[in-house]
Amino acid sequence: MRKRKRIKVRKLKLNIEKMIDSILLVDDEDLFHMVFEDACSLLDITLSLRSLTSADEAEKEIKKWFENKTKEGKPECIFVDLNIVGSSYDGIELIRKINYVYGNGFVIGIISSSDEGEEQAKAIKAGAQFWIIKSDEIEPRLEEFKKDYTGYKSRENPFKVYK
Numbered sequence: 001m002r003k004r005k006r007i008k009v010r011k012l013k014l015n016i017e018k019m020i021d022s023i024l025l026v027d028d029e030d031l032f033h034m035v036f037e038d039a040c041s042l043l044d045i046t047l048s049l050r051s052l053t054s055a056d057e058a059e060k061e062i063k064k065w066f067e068n069k070t071k072e073g074k075p076e077c078i079f080v081d082l083n084i085v086g087s088s089y090d091g092i093e094l095i096r097k098i099n100y101v102y103g104n105g106f107v108i109g110i111i112s113s114s115d116e117g118e119e120q121a122k123a124i125k126a127g128a129q130f131w132i133i134k135s136d137e138i139e140p141r142l143e144e145f146k147k148d149y150t151g152y153k154s155r156e157n158p159f160k161v162y163k
Contacts, residue, residue: 022048024075055087055094082112099127
């Protein structure tokens with residue numbers, strides 16, 4: 001009778017973070033667009049980053065994606081500045097419009113230099129999932145956000161402020 005060799009198979013627990021495939025950044029500061037893009041590149045966060053400087057322009061793009069029922073160019077995640085100079089409405093109003101007119105199919109939140117609790121409460125009511133404090137040293141906050149992203153995508157994570 002042949003002896004069977006037992007082969008031990010170790011199960012490896014892989015910690016694979018879901019990368020964010022596409023981001024839309026809505027912010028009126030051109031310099032911050034470059035800072036944000038560099039941070040995303042360093043952290044290997046996204047394959048596609050689109051930047052717009054106006055809430056009105058962002059709303060038109062989102063409306064187009066839903067009217068045409070196309071996923072082409074449609075982001076998974078939207079970062080919106082709180083105060084968008086030259087726009088008809090601010091970031092919180094844009095988030096409210098996106099969530100209540102087009103549905104909550106995006107991971108969406110505020111990216112702002114403000115840390116006002118009152119504004120954060122308004123953002124939560126509008127449907128924002130997170131608030132990232134804006135600075136030139138944005139990488140640590142985005143790294144933390146990246147770790148939490150899957151929970152936002154599945155709508156399991158509570159609102160969080162990244163400082």
